[in-house]
Amino acid sequence: MGLENAPFSAAEYARRLAKTRAAMEKAGIDVLFVTDPSNQAWLTGYDGWSFYVHQGVILPMEGDPVWWGRNQDANGALRTVWMDDDKVIGYDDRYIQSTTCHPMEDLAKRLGDMGLERARVGVELENYYFSAKAYLALVAELPNARLVDATALVNWQRLVKSPEEIAFMRNAAKISERIVRLGIELARPGLRKNELVAEISRAGILGVDEAWGDYPAIVPLTPSGVDATAPHLTWNGEPMKAGEATFFELSGCYRRYHAPLCRTVHLGKPPQDMIDAAEALNAGLEAGLEAARAGNRTRDVANALGAELEKIGIKRAGRCGYPIGLSYPPDWGERTASFRATDETVLEPGMTFHFMPGLWLKDWGLETTESILITESGPAEPFCSVERQLFVKD
Amino acid sequence: MGLENAPFSAAEYARRLAKTRAAMEKAGIDVLFVTDPSNQAWLTGYDGWSFYVHQGVILPMEGDPVWWGRNQDANGALRTVWMDDDKVIGYDDRYIQSTTCHPMEDLAKRLGDMGLERARVGVELENYYFSAKAYLALVAELPNARLVDATALVNWQRLVKSPEEIAFMRNAAKISERIVRLGIELARPGLRKNELVAEISRAGILGVDEAWGDYPAIVPLTPSGVDATAPHLTWNGEPMKAGEATFFELSGCYRRYHAPLCRTVHLGKPPQDMIDAAEALNAGLEAGLEAARAGNRTRDVANALGAELEKIGIKRAGRCGYPIGLSYPPDWGERTASFRATDETVLEPGMTFHFMPGLWLKDWGLETTESILITESGPAEPFCSVERQLFVKD
Numbered sequence: 001m002g003l004e005n006a007p008f009s010a011a012e013y014a015r016r017l018a019k020t021r022a023a024m025e026k027a028g029i030d031v032l033f034v035t036d037p038s039n040q041a042w043l044t045g046y047d048g049w050s051f052y053v054h055q056g057v058i059l060p061m062e063g064d065p066v067w068w069g070r071n072q073d074a075n076g077a078l079r080t081v082w083m084d085d086d087k088v089i090g091y092d093d094r095y096i097q098s099t100t101c102h103p104m105e106d107l108a109k110r111l112g113d114m115g116l117e118r119a120r121v122g123v124e125l126e127n128y129y130f131s132a133k134a135y136l137a138l139v140a141e142l143p144n145a146r147l148v149d150a151t152a153l154v155n156w157q158r159l160v161k162s163p164e165e166i167a168f169m170r171n172a173a174k175i176s177e178r179i180v181r182l183g184i185e186l187a188r189p190g191l192r193k194n195e196l197v198a199e200i201s202r203a204g205i206l207g208v209d210e211a212w213g214d215y216p217a218i219v220p221l222t223p224s225g226v227d228a229t230a231p232h233l234t235w236n237g238e239p240m241k242a243g244e245a246t247f248f249e250l251s252g253c254y255r256r257y258h259a260p261l262c263r264t265v266h267l268g269k270p271p272q273d274m275i276d277a278a279e280a281l282n283a284g285l286e287a288g289l290e291a292a293r294a295g296n297r298t299r300d301v302a303n304a305l306g307a308e309l310e311k312i313g314i315k316r317a318g319r320c321g322y323p324i325g326l327s328y329p330p331d332w333g334e335r336t337a338s339f340r341a342t343d344e345t346v347l348e349p350g351m352t353f354h355f356m357p358g359l360w361l362k363d364w365g366l367e368t369t370e371s372i373l374i375t376e377s378g379p380a381e382p383f384c385s386v387e388r389q390l391f392v393k394d
Numbered sequence: 395m396g397l398e399n400a401p402f403s404a405a406e407y408a409r410r411l412a413k414t415r416a417a418m419e420k421a422g423i424d425v426l427f428v429t430d431p432s433n434q435a436w437l438t439g440y441d442g443w444s445f446y447v448h449q450g451v452i453l454p455m456e457g458d459p460v461w462w463g464r465n466q467d468a469n470g471a472l473r474t475v476w477m478d479d480d481k482v483i484g485y486d487d488r489y490i491q492s493t494t495c496h497p498m499e500d501l502a503k504r505l506g507d508m509g510l511e512r513a514r515v516g517v518e519l520e521n522y523y524f525s526a527k528a529y530l531a532l533v534a535e536l537p538n539a540r541l542v543d544a545t546a547l548v549n550w551q552r553l554v555k556s557p558e559e560i561a562f563m564r565n566a567a568k569i570s571e572r573i574v575r576l577g578i579e580l581a582r583p584g585l586r587k588n589e590l591v592a593e594i595s596r597a598g599i600l601g602v603d604e605a606w607g608d609y610p611a612i613v614p615l616t617p618s619g620v621d622a623t624a625p626h627l628t629w630n631g632e633p634m635k636a637g638e639a640t641f642f643e644l645s646g647c648y649r650r651y652h653a654p655l656c657r658t659v660h661l662g663k664p665p666q667d668m669i670d671a672a673e674a675l676n677a678g679l680e681a682g683l684e685a686a687r688a689g690n691r692t693r694d695v696a697n698a699l700g701a702e703l704e705k706i707g708i709k710r711a712g713r714c715g716y717p718i719g720l721s722y723p724p725d726w727g728e729r730t731a732s733f734r735a736t737d738e739t740v741l742e743p744g745m746t747f748h749f750m751p752g753l754w755l756k757d758w759g760l761e762t763t764e765s766i767l768i769t770e771s772g773p774a775e776p777f778c779s780v781e782r783q784l785f786v787k788d
């Protein structure tokens with residue numbers, strides 16, 4: 001397709017390749033086989049719903065990356081990657097979900113053709129799209145190569161966002177604001193949950209002004225009442241009820257970039273313990289934003305939040321944030337640093353996180369969260385500006 | 395939650411467990427660790443968007459299955475599985491996307507507690523949600539166990555659908571019909587593609603009558619013109635144009651069950667080669683439906699289609715169908731049998747497939763497909779009844 005139609009500038013892709021290759025050199029890797037769809041897109045621009053079959057980007061230390069995948073999806077690569085057409089290679093359809101052969105047989109042959117049959121090959125061992133079978137097949141097909149764990153090697157390079165990426169996230173944030181406000185506005189007793197989600201999905205894809213809406217990496221999560229004690233239940237056709245809280249865990253998506261945002265609405269007067277928790281959560285978010293400064297560490301954010309929650313006796317067990325940006329299903333997190341007491345990542349300007357201190361208690365759930373940008377100086381900047389409160393509708 | 399609220403009857407779950415255990419016995423497996431979300435749901439009813447972290451169902455040869463996952467998602471299991479609460483176990487959040495420990499350490503301990511540290515443990519080596527790292531960690535943590543490849547062992551048990559499952563698929567099919575018709579109806583030059591997809595998504599989630607819409611395992615695929623030469627590109631904010639064909643590859647989803655349906659619309663008069671291809675495709679579909687009879691084989695369907703396409707010189711390389719039913723992202727196929735010339739699966743009543751002979755040619759793409767049910771006698775029955783033709787809008 002060529003660089004002129006790619007989502008990002010030539011300089012941006014050059015920066016990404018250089019950063020990744022420096023990390024490869026440090027890890028002693030000759031060639032990287034990148035299976036994470038987010039990493040593929042970040043390096044090459046490849047964009048398609050084809051990650052349910054084996055595919056990836058081959059990144060040697062020199063020259064342009066090569067996109068490798070199913071023959072019919074190579075057509076999609078020709079339409080989306082910035083490299084020349086000869087950097088796209090397809091494999092035969094007989095390998096697809098076959099019980100007698102495996103696509104890694106083709107990949108091994110291609111690496112051999114590139115003179116890499118004895119290379120130190122980096123593979124993403126912890127990734128949805130590089131199966132255990134793929135690993136075992138590649139080991140068997142490349143007896144003289146050395147497979148090296150390169151899990152999250154590219155993901156770590158994505159941690160600090162460029163101005164071009166931050167502009168995409170601001171577009172996503174505009175959409176997040178709109179759909180969270182829409183959910184709060186529409187919520188009422190008797191409305192079937194799927195009807196609510198239908199309007200949220202429509203608005204998210206319509207987008208805001210020129211920012212058209214892409215599909216988010218996680219579907220809208222909108223559980224009510226006791227279902228909201230679990231963070232990841234999806235919707236059904238049941239009506240919303242008075243006396244229940246519903247949280248909206250939503251993200252707008254602009255060209256695969258995300259800015260998740262959560263708010264909670266209670267239909268009718270909330271119980272006092274929920275009101276107290278919402279206030280403590282707000283104080284925790286405020287303290288966390290203050291702590292989320294360049295030079296501080298991820299753990300400082302988690303500890304600042306935890307101190308406020310403990311004042312009212314809530315001991316929150318889980319992590320409370322993760323990096324965000326470019327992503328594909330099933331997760332909009334980047335799977336590197338975490339906001340938690342044991343994580344020591346130093347914060348830098350341009351890092352972006354979903355600061356996500358959801359509370360899933362015995363009888364109800366409450367989510368008030370912010371997608372944030374670490375700035376040059378001062379506290380973190382939230383991407384969205386929806387009032388930080390428990391919304392109540394009488 | 396108990397069987398009274400589960401999607402299926404007690405007899406249905408008992409049937410599923412018995413079938414799976416017979417297959418385990420045949421494969422010499424003492425305990426199965428099921429990571430495929432579709433297989434987890436099929437066995438236990440578990441339903442949530444939590445498959446982006448490690449979780450699974452432990453199925454020993456006796457007693458009820460055990461759902462194992464992240465602590466916070468155990469709350470979701472308590473709300474969705476049919477087993478008693480003591481069959482749900484959670485692991486600590488410190489394992490989540492950690493660089494220093496792995497959830498499989500916890501799983502190995504649990505299997506040990508169940509007296510299975512020397513068992514033959516079946517694992518799904520070829521699955522999105524059992525990573526290479528998970529496999530290596532489990533091998534290291536269970537030095538006295540024997541890990542056996544149980545890829546698709548459960549999937550194969552899902553091939554023949556029960557009447558209860560077919561009823562769910564008929565609901566999904568009603569939604570598929572509605573959204574494909576809506577896409578054709580709305581398509582016009584100047585309409586931004588994301589606006590079209592927004593309406594399709596809304597209608598799919600609204601559903602039809604009492605059949606509320608769940609999220610499909612693949613987002614709407616609606617490429618136009620040259621983008622339709624690739625099967626899996628998603629939408630953007632560009633306007634539709636006169637002189638271009640757009641295919642709709644869509645599925646309604648009812649409680650995780652699918653019935654995909656594809657049709658193509660051309661804005662303006664189509665080129666003659668597209669008209670000819672559409673006619674040959676229809677003849678091929680007709681011939682394939684005739685061949686898709688109980689007692690015939692999957693390859694017979696592929697060959698019947700291929701013969702009709704070859705009459706006009708189209709040699710189609712890929713497979714042309716796959717089993718469908720219960721599914722989670724990233725694929726609505728079941729990943730077992732395929733309609734292709736080398737596949738010899740014998741067709742049985744109750745099997746359901748997406749008969750999917752998409753054409754992705756040099757300058758355009760064309761999809762006319764059917765979700766079908768293999769019947770007791772006679773040709774396969776399509777689930778949907780949208781006119782089988784290339785739609786043309788002037």
